[in-house]
Amino acid sequence: MLNYLNKLILSMLLLMFASSSFAQTNGFDQTINSIFEPIANAIGAVIFYSVPVAGVQFPLIVGWLVLCGVVATIFFRCIQFRGFKHAIDLVRGRYSKPDDAGEVSHFQALTTALSGTVGLGNIAGVAVAVSIGGAGATFWMILAGLLGMASKFTECILGVKYRNELPDGRVSGGPMYYLARGLKEERNMPGLGKVFAVIFAICCIGGALGGGNMFQANQAFSQVVNVTGGENSFLADKGWLFGIMMAVVVGSVIIGGIKSIGRVTEKLIPLMAGLYLFAGLIIIVVNIDMVGWAFAEIFRGAFTGEGVVGGVLGALIQGFRRAAFSNEAGIGSAAIAHSAVRTKEPVTEGFVALLEPFIDTVVICTMTALVIIISGALLTDLTGVQLTSAAYATVLPWFPTVLAIAVVLFALSTMFAWSYYGLKSWTFLVGEGRNKEMAYNFVFCIFIVIGSSMSLGPVIDFSDSMLFAMAIPNIIGLYLLMPVVKRELNAYWAKIDSGEIQRVDKPATSS
Amino acid sequence: MVKTFIVGFDGTETCQRAMDFAVECAKAQGGTIHLVHILEWSPYSFLTQEELHERHARKEKEVASAEKFIAPTCKALRDQGLEVTSEVRYGNPSELMCEIAKNKKAAQIFVGRKGSSKLTRLMVGSLGLSLVQTSPVPVTVVP
Numbered sequence: 001m002l003n004y005l006n007k008l009i010l011s012m013l014l015l016m017f018a019s020s021s022f023a024q025t026n027g028f029d030q031t032i033n034s035i036f037e038p039i040a041n042a043i044g045a046v047i048f049y050s051v052p053v054a055g056v057q058f059p060l061i062v063g064w065l066v067l068c069g070v071v072a073t074i075f076f077r078c079i080q081f082r083g084f085k086h087a088i089d090l091v092r093g094r095y096s097k098p099d100d101a102g103e104v105s106h107f108q109a110l111t112t113a114l115s116g117t118v119g120l121g122n123i124a125g126v127a128v129a130v131s132i133g134g135a136g137a138t139f140w141m142i143l144a145g146l147l148g149m150a151s152k153f154t155e156c157i158l159g160v161k162y163r164n165e166l167p168d169g170r171v172s173g174g175p176m177y178y179l180a181r182g183l184k185e186e187r188n189m190p191g192l193g194k195v196f197a198v199i200f201a202i203c204c205i206g207g208a209l210g211g212g213n214m215f216q217a218n219q220a221f222s223q224v225v226n227v228t229g230g231e232n233s234f235l236a237d238k239g240w241l242f243g244i245m246m247a248v249v250v251g252s253v254i255i256g257g258i259k260s261i262g263r264v265t266e267k268l269i270p271l272m273a274g275l276y277l278f279a280g281l282i283i284i285v286v287n288i289d290m291v292g293w294a295f296a297e298i299f300r301g302a303f304t305g306e307g308v309v310g311g312v313l314g315a316l317i318q319g320f321r322r323a324a325f326s327n328e329a330g331i332g333s334a335a336i337a338h339s340a341v342r343t344k345e346p347v348t349e350g351f352v353a354l355l356e357p358f359i360d361t362v363v364i365c366t367m368t369a370l371v372i373i374i375s376g377a378l379l380t381d382l383t384g385v386q387l388t389s390a391a392y393a394t395v396l397p398w399f400p401t402v403l404a405i406a407v408v409l410f411a412l413s414t415m416f417a418w419s420y421y422g423l424k425s426w427t428f429l430v431g432e433g434r435n436k437e438m439a440y441n442f443v444f445c446i447f448i449v450i451g452s453s454m455s456l457g458p459v460i461d462f463s464d465s466m467l468f469a470m471a472i473p474n475i476i477g478l479y480l481l482m483p484v485v486k487r488e489l490n491a492y493w494a495k496i497d498s499g500e501i502q503r504v505d506k507p508a509t510s511s
Numbered sequence: 512m513v514k515t516f517i518v519g520f521d522g523t524e525t526c527q528r529a530m531d532f533a534v535e536c537a538k539a540q541g542g543t544i545h546l547v548h549i550l551e552w553s554p555y556s557f558l559t560q561e562e563l564h565e566r567h568a569r570k571e572k573e574v575a576s577a578e579k580f581i582a583p584t585c586k587a588l589r590d591q592g593l594e595v596t597s598e599v600r601y602g603n604p605s606e607l608m609c610e611i612a613k614n615k616k617a618a619q620i621f622v623g624r625k626g627s628s629k630l631t632r633l634m635v636g637s638l639g640l641s642l643v644q645t646s647p648v649p650v651t652v653v654p
Contacts, residue, residue, distance in 0.1 A: 093554055098610075102570040102601030104563055105554030112563050169568025259561070266559045340563040420560040 028240045032453040040454075040462035047465035056310035061468045062320045068330045068475045069147025072154050075482055076489065080149035080354050087351040094503045095348070103342045106352045113337040113353070115269050116212075116417030117360050119410040120385065121326030123276075123403070124219045126368040127387035128460070130378060133318025134308040135294070136301025138369040140319025145361025148329025149354040154478050156353035157485050158182060159335030160346035173339020174421075175200045175332035175470075176428040179477045186484050196473035200332060201425035203473070205440075206466035207333070208425070211325065212418020213444060214451025215463040216411035217246055221452040223385045227404040243449035249412065251445040254419050255438060265412045272406040273364075279402070280367040283395045287374045294373045321464065324471075326365055327357035331467055332474035336421050345501070347492040350485070419444050513649075514617040517545045519608055519638065520581060525623030529653040533621040534588065543594040545618075547611060548581050550574075552601035574599055605641040612648040620650045 050057035073080065089095065090106050129137040155175065162181045163173030176197045183193030221242045225233045235242055253262040284291060302319075305311030328334060334356060338349050368388060372378055375391035382390050385407060392399040419441065426440040427433075451459060495501045516533040520526050530546075537544050550573060558566065577599045588595045600607050612618045624639045639652035 096554065098600075098602075101554070102550065102552050102573070104558065104566045107555050108558050109563065112558055112560060115557075116560070169571060170565050171567065172564070259559070262559050262561075266557050270557065337560060337563065340566065342567050417560055 029237055029453040032240065032450055033455055033458070036450060036454060036462075037458045040458040040465075044461035044465045047469050048461075053313060056313040056317070058313065058317060059321075061471065062317055062324070064475060065151075065324045065330045065468070065471055066144060066147060066320055068471075068478060069144065069149075069151045071479070072150035072482070073147055075486065076150055076153065078150075079153055079489075080146060080358075083153075083351050083354065084358075087355050089503070090348050090351050091355065094505055095501065096504065098504075100342075104340050106341065106348065109338050109341045109349065110352050110355060111270070112266075112417075113334045113356055114359060115266060115413045116333065116337060116421070117326065117328050117356060117414075118269075118273060118364060119414035120216055120219045120407065121322070122360065122364045122368055123388050123407060123410070124385040125322045125326050126365045127372060127382075127384055127391075129318045129322035130369055130372055131383040131387055132309070133315040134301045134305070135297040135369075135373050135378070136299075136303070136305060136308065136312070136315035137319035137322070138298045138366060138373070139302035140316045141323040141369070142319075142362055142366055144320045144323035145327055145329075145357045145365065148323065148327050148357040148361065151330040151475075151478070152327070152334055152357055153350040153354040154482060154485050155330070155332055155335045155474065156338040157346045157350035157488060158478070158481055159339040160341060160343065160349045161484070161488065163339040171340050172424060172428070174336035174424060175474045175477065176204075176425060177339075178335070178481065179473060182481045182484065183477065187480055189480075193477075196477055198429065200470060200473040200477075201428045203466060203469040204333070204425035205422045205429075207331070207463075207470050208418040208422025209444065209447045210459075210463035210466035212422065213415055213447050214454070214459050216414050217243055217448045217451035218454060218459045219385045220246065220408045220411035223389060223400075223404045223407045226386050226389060227400045239453035240449055243452035246408075246411070246415075246452065247445040247448040250415050250419065250448060251441070253416065254423075254441045254444065262416050265409060265416065268409050269413045272409050275402065276406055277364065277367065279392060279396055279399055280371050283371050283374065283392065284367070286395050290374045291370070294370055297373055298369070323357075323361050323365070325464060325467060327360040328467070329357045330475055330478070331470050333418070333421050333470070336424055337417070345488075345492055345495075347485075347488050350489075415448070512542075512617065513540060513619045514542045515545050515615040515619070516542050517547060517608065517612055517615065517618050517620045517648075519604065519620070519622045520546050520548050520584065522580065523623070525625055525653075527623070529621045529623040529651075530584070532651070532653045534591070534593065536619075536621075537593060538591075543596065544588055545611070545615065546581060546585060546588075546595065546597040547608065548577055548597070548599045549604045549607055550577060550599065550601050551604065553603070570601075604638050605645060608638075608642060609646050612646060618648045620646055620648060622650070622652055624652050624654055 047061055048059040050059045091110055093105065093107070096105065129141060158178040159173045162178035163171050164177050165171050179200060180193045180197040183196065184190040221239050224242060225235050228235055249261065252258045301308070301315055303312060305313070305315050308314045310317065324330065334353055338353050341349050343349060372387060372391040375394040377387055377391040377394065380390065389400045389403050392403060422444065423437060423440055427437065430436050516537045518530050518533045520530060533544060581597055585595050585597050608620055612620055620642060622639050622642060624637060642650045643652065
């Protein structure tokens with residue numbers, strides 16, 4: 001372990017020396033920006049291929065994600081509403097047998113998956129949505145969140161059903177596995193399944209480096225600069241330095257194997273999320289007389305699109321886009337986390353997973369949007385995490401500092417989660433092996449430095465495009481495998497009705 | 512008559528005293544010893560991605576090593592001519608002890624107690640204390 005740590009420190013030092021020569025001439029941040037911007041733009045142009053609809057450019061991929069939510073909602077007849085109570089009961093352990101103790105509980109799978117999705121999407125992403133798409137974007141964001149619940153339900157059931165158990169008892173699961181095995185076993189399409197699985201794995205590595213890494217590093221840096229004095233901050237224009245610091249922290253966990261840092265971060269996340277929600281509630285309560293007006297603005301903006309580039313459709317695109325980025329429904333990432341749960345009934349994990357977009361988008365994102373709208377900060381030129389920060393500061397002046405800490409922690413926990421998702425995809429492609437895994441982890445750390453050095457626009461485009469690219473093979477797979485999920489779901493309901501599966505706290509008296 | 516003498520066992524000296532006392536009683540009354548080893552576990556703790564995926568493998572390892580840990584004690588008791596059963600469980604110690612006792616016929620629980628000061632007694636609810644309050648069967652707390 002120490003050996004790896006030494007290597008890590010050495011390589012970081014080398015990187016710093018190399019960078020200092022750039023810094024003296026042109027500014028390292030600008031150099032990185034000029035190299036990566038054209039690449040990011042090119043990838044973005046392919047994934048975000050847009051068609052003009054009523055005079056606005058509509059990216060097809062956004063429609064693709066929402067369509068999946070609509071189809072899943074219809075196919076499973078509004079499972080996100082019918083199954084909501086059952087999902088809560090499952091998380092509360094009402095159906096957990098005593099023998100399940102010691103295994104991953106539904107609650108643990110949910111919170112770990114949430115720690116990967118709750119993060120900057122909820123703080124910075126929402127701010128981007130309302131600053132570009134206006135208050136009305138919030139309405140479309142909530143709608144996309146509700147639809148996303150059905151997508152997530154589908155993909156997490158498949159993730160558990162087709163997971164792979166290694167001889168040593170560890171499990172690997174996720175879209176790579178259900179695409180490869182599911183399409184082969186259920187649809188007799190082994191070739192297509194394999195191709196989709198490989199495409200998904202490649203995109204997932206890209207998503208891990210983009211949305212799961214560069215976007216996080218970028219926004220964390222932006223907020224840290226903001227609270228340390230803005231343009232006068234000693235860190236301003238030194239994104240690479242901040243990036244190296246973050247890279248050392250992440251690297252010490254994923255390369256150096258110092259798990260305690262990761263564990264501490266994970267354990268601070270619930271506290272930070274609680275603090276963020278609590279502060280948001282305080283601001284809403286202080287301005288309780290404006291909540292009605294804010295909701296009116298959200299509805300009015302959603303259907304009139306007043307003052308928004310592209311009108312209603314502009315607001316809709318922003319809302320849908322940020323919701324998908326935040327809750328990752330249809331992207332396939334959550335299926336990797338949820339596949340670890342040991343359950344005889346894969347369907348139970350689907351129910352638990354549908355709570356994820358609800359908590360992430362319908363609760364947390366909506367709250368952020370409300371705070372931004374109520375505070376009036378929307379009228380400024382700010383965007384991203386700085387807008388959220390300014391909105392919170394209108395009532396709680398000290399909050400930007402807390403938010404900076406929260407943002408760094410959220411960024412770290414999302415990076416840990418995504419480094420894992422990316423690693424699983426990488427090992428799916430190249431096979432398990434210590435050196436192969438270390439090579440991936442090293443590249444992951446380098447991208448933290450790149451991400452914090454770039455400007456927000458290209459980072460968002462690259463992040464979005466790689467994340468959304470994952471949805472192409474994943475959602476085709478979901479459509480093809482939906483009948484399998486339906487079969488599982490019907491069998492599960494039948495077992496509940498017959499009493500074969502019972503609540504543990506209220507056993508039926510007849511048996 | 513008590514038939515099953517349930518002993519909470521974690522290998523410490525305090526629970527060894529409880530065990531010795533339970534063995535004496537069991538011998539005198541012709542009962543059996545049921546040794547319970549509990550691994551503390553909450554389904555509401557937080558796990559990292561890696562812990563999540565390794566959990567099942569780790570559980571099997573933990574159970575195996577716990578069973579190995581209590582095996583010599585069980586054997587020693589059997590050599591004395593006692594009938595001994597044992598179980599390794601995950602969960603909250605006092606809740607599990609109560610649940611196990613409920614499912615046994617004519618059971619009594621034996622647990623050890625640390626000689627704690629007034630302050631720690633106020634701050635930390637010990638296993639003995641919570642069992643005294645919630646157990647469905649008689650509880651013997653051995654000092």
